[in-house]
Amino acid sequence: MNLFQIAINNLRRRKGKALLAMTGLILGAAAVVSVYSLVEGMRYEMNRQLAELGANIVITPDTGALTFSYGGITVPELHFGAVELSEADLDLINTLPAGPAILALSPKIVGTALSGEKSVVVAGSDLHAEFAVKPWLHLRDEAEQEGGGHDAAEPRPLRSGPAPQISQNDLLLGAAAAEALAVKPGDSLEVSGRMFNIAGVLAAGGSVEDSQVYMDLKTAQELLARPGALTVIELAADFSLVPEQELLAQLAEALPHARVTSVRQAVMGRGETLSALARFGFGAAMLILISGLTLVTLTMFASVRERTRDIGIFRAIGFRSCHIYQIVCTEGVLISLAAGILGYHAGLVAAQLAGPPVAGTALPITWQPDLLALSALLTATAGGVVSLMPARLAAGVDPAEALRFY
Amino acid sequence: MEDNLLIAIQEVVKTYHPANRPVQALRGITVNVNRGEAVAIMGASGSGKSTLLSIIGGLNPPTSGKIRIDEIDLYALSREQRADFRREYLGFVFQQFQLIPYLNALENVMLPLTTTRYPNRKKRAMAESVLERVGVADKRDRLPSELSGGEQERVAIARAVVNEPPLLLADEPTGSLDTRTAAEIMDLFGELNGGGLTILMVTHNRENSAYMDRTIHLQDGRLLSGAAPEERPLQETGSRDGTGGER
Numbered sequence: 001m002n003l004f005q006i007a008i009n010n011l012r013r014r015k016g017k018a019l020l021a022m023t024g025l026i027l028g029a030a031a032v033v034s035v036y037s038l039v040e041g042m043r044y045e046m047n048r049q050l051a052e053l054g055a056n057i058v059i060t061p062d063t064g065a066l067t068f069s070y071g072g073i074t075v076p077e078l079h080f081g082a083v084e085l086s087e088a089d090l091d092l093i094n095t096l097p098a099g100p101a102i103l104a105l106s107p108k109i110v111g112t113a114l115s116g117e118k119s120v121v122v123a124g125s126d127l128h129a130e131f132a133v134k135p136w137l138h139l140r141d142e143a144e145q146e147g148g149g150h151d152a153a154e155p156r157p158l159r160s161g162p163a164p165q166i167s168q169n170d171l172l173l174g175a176a177a178a179e180a181l182a183v184k185p186g187d188s189l190e191v192s193g194r195m196f197n198i199a200g201v202l203a204a205g206g207s208v209e210d211s212q213v214y215m216d217l218k219t220a221q222e223l224l225a226r227p228g229a230l231t232v233i234e235l236a237a238d239f240s241l242v243p244e245q246e247l248l249a250q251l252a253e254a255l256p257h258a259r260v261t262s263v264r265q266a267v268m269g270r271g272e273t274l275s276a277l278a279r280f281g282f283g284a285a286m287l288i289l290i291s292g293l294t295l296v297t298l299t300m301f302a303s304v305r306e307r308t309r310d311i312g313i314f315r316a317i318g319f320r321s322c323h324i325y326q327i328v329c330t331e332g333v334l335i336s337l338a339a340g341i342l343g344y345h346a347g348l349v350a351a352q353l354a355g356p357p358v359a360g361t362a363l364p365i366t367w368q369p370d371l372l373a374l375s376a377l378l379t380a381t382a383g384g385v386v387s388l389m390p391a392r393l394a395a396g397v398d399p400a401e402a403l404r405f406y
Numbered sequence: 407m408e409d410n411l412l413i414a415i416q417e418v419v420k421t422y423h424p425a426n427r428p429v430q431a432l433r434g435i436t437v438n439v440n441r442g443e444a445v446a447i448m449g450a451s452g453s454g455k456s457t458l459l460s461i462i463g464g465l466n467p468p469t470s471g472k473i474r475i476d477e478i479d480l481y482a483l484s485r486e487q488r489a490d491f492r493r494e495y496l497g498f499v500f501q502q503f504q505l506i507p508y509l510n511a512l513e514n515v516m517l518p519l520t521t522t523r524y525p526n527r528k529k530r531a532m533a534e535s536v537l538e539r540v541g542v543a544d545k546r547d548r549l550p551s552e553l554s555g556g557e558q559e560r561v562a563i564a565r566a567v568v569n570e571p572p573l574l575l576a577d578e579p580t581g582s583l584d585t586r587t588a589a590e591i592m593d594l595f596g597e598l599n600g601g602g603l604t605i606l607m608v609t610h611n612r613e614n615s616a617y618m619d620r621t622i623h624l625q626d627g628r629l630l631s632g633a634a635p636e637e638r639p640l641q642e643t644g645s646r647d648g649t650g651g652e653r
Contacts, residue, residue: 001516001529006509013508313504316465317518317565318493320486400466403500 003323007330014303018331021299022339028289029343029379030350033371035281037351041363042274047239056244059093059233059251061085062259083257085230092254093235101242102235104132109217110231111224113192115181120191123212124220127166133236139164140175140203164200171196172214175204180211191215192223292339293386300332300390311394312402321395328391329384336383340376347375412573412604413439413462418471420457420627431457432468433627439606441572444599446615447608449624455608456577458624462606463496463575464488475573493518497566499576503558505550505565511537511557512546515564522569536564540594556587563594567603574598576607580614592617 011018061084090107093099106129113122131137166172171189173181178201183189187198191213204210221227237247244262251260304311311324348367355363420432431454439445447455460466462473464480473480475495483491492498497518505514515533522529537543540560542553550558559579566574576595580588588611596617599605607618615621623630 001513001520001526001533003520005513006506006520009508009513309504310506313500313506314517315489316463316492316498316500318489318491318496319521320489323521398465400460403460403465403504 003326004330007327007334010303010307010327011331011334017299017303018335021296021335022342024292024295025289025336025339025379025383026292026343026346028285028292029340029375030347031285031288032282033344033347033375034350034354035278035285036371037348037365038355038358038363039274039278039281041351041355041365042358044240044364045361046274056237056239056263057235057248057251058261058263059085059089059235059255059258060231060261062257084226085233085255085258087228087230089230089233089255089258093233093251096247096250096254098237098242098247098250101237101239101247103238104129104236106130106133106234107217107230108232108234109220109224109226109229110212111220111226113213113223115189115191115213118181120177120181120213121211122191122220122223123209123214124217124224125214126217127164127172127214130214130234133234134209136205136207137209138203139172139200166199166214166216168216168219169196170199170215172199173201174210174212174214175202176210177213189213194223289382293382296332296335296339296383297386297389300328300387301393303331304328304390304394307394308397308402311397312399315397315399316403324395324397325388325391328394329387332383332387332390333380334383337376337380339383340379341372343379344372344375410440410442411438412441412443412476413437413606414472414474415458415462416472416474418458418461418468418473420454420461420466421469431627432461434471435624435627435629437622437629439604441604442599442602443620444595444605444618445607446618446621447606447624448610448612448615448621449630452626453624454627455624459575459577459606459608463498464492493521493569495571495573497569497571497574499559499562499566499574499579501578501581503550503555503562505558505561507550510547510549511542511553511561511564514550514561515546515568517565518569533564533568536568537561540564554587555583556590559583559587559591560594563591563598567598572604574603574605576605578608578610580609580611588614 085107087107090105093102093105096102106125108123108125108130110121110123112119114120164172171191173183173189178184178198181189183198185198185200189196189198196215202209202214215223221229237244239247248260248262251258314324314327348365351363351365355361355365415435415437418432418435419430422429422431435454435458447458449455457466461468462475462480464473464483467481475491478491480488480491505511506517509517512530512533515537516529519529519532524532534543534546537546540563542557542560542564545553545557545561550561553561563579566576574595579595580591583591592614595605595607605618607614609615621631
């Protein structure tokens, strides 16, 4: 027999009151957990979709006022004496602490060359990496070739195309470039006095790739007379592993001569909307949680008042104030602990049910033991704290009055 | 004689202030009780019996006067020290048994041991032993609501003596019992007193007082008789011979 057992026995006897106190707290904990799970699920889903969209960071030389646009990113033309990007920068990027979060790294050299009398944009790249950071790239199939290609006004397909194998003598042409040069796969094309085979033509995507002539990175560096040089480095990263700001900071520190730009800026509006929604959701959930804690407090007060006689007996037979505090606070903690555990599971179920209608897609909401432990710990602590006032009332019971000695 | 003195009550006055109108419950009570004595406190309703008992029990500070139990000035102690004192020195048998309804008989008896440092096994053994002694060992797993009045009273007595206090205070312990059960309970008090336990019992019942060594009479907060054991031989105050002190 100890104080804990007294608290347990009292809760058992007053199941109805204990359940009433728990209900409010379960709702509060469930609200917080469901909002948290929904927000985390939506963030995860947003990051996953962003990763599907391809490169999320573009690195360009930090120089020059004269620029040209590349893939929505402004690429500065090199000034005399400016530090350009080089293949050595790739080693620096690969050795960053945040390196494991980098899913794909696509270095590229971009320049103009002549094909006969026509000027073409040459893009030398590692095509495997290029296709990895731009999953919408894929080779045009026969039907497209016959049907005249993809409508540039249509959104780009979110599917990754297979990366074709090309040699140093092969070219991969964008749809617009192939049309302008009037060539098709299997033809030959002269670029800056060198003959290449057309290995394939990319499906039209309505982007800058449509007008480019892709070739091997080394070949392009030789052709443009800039060995080892790079114009742009695009990378795709998993921001669930490393926060975006941390990766950007590490890149900026490692490459002081470069400009590091986040493509995610375009979708930041969506993220901010999500953050605003999360703030509102958490605010509402906290209100419910506070209401739940208030209910626990009021129920504990009522329980103490109902048990004035019992507490008077405890005091009369030698219980100290601290023993009374212990009994009442133990009851508060037990109620809150149970509510935290039940609330977590209720919140998880609510989030799973609410995910599709709220986010428009199934969200990855999973059982997280650490979140369960946190929910239980926080509610138990809060329950213990809010029990202090009723416990104080209980400890102050005058045994003579409680036992009607007056 | 002083060595044998357990309770010394000196000029105790207690004034209540209900609705700002002072009511004197005790008006200068002086009483001594020796170790091993069994003393009945009698008087009409409102005479101050229960107030006196609660003051002796350290539950109700007097307006003036002193209470010394085993040489300890009870109200010189802090509130928490008085709680410790009650745990070690006093056993209470309250009116209406006052058992905790959500604890079974055994747990109720173990209550005064809850805050001691005895191992749980010892607490249990002590409680079972005393339940055996009062004759309700077979009812130890029952809740108070599942016990008869007499059984509840026995459990209440077991709870009062489980920590082997030197002094037992009882407030109308047989008030809600039938005559036969009341007599059994009084026999039990007699046995406990025979074992050396000092008993102070508030009672309305003259038959109960016959079981006591002497009787203190109160009227309107004043002591009518029975102040000190040395002043009145047992035969005069009435006692276990069944003559009754009041006749």
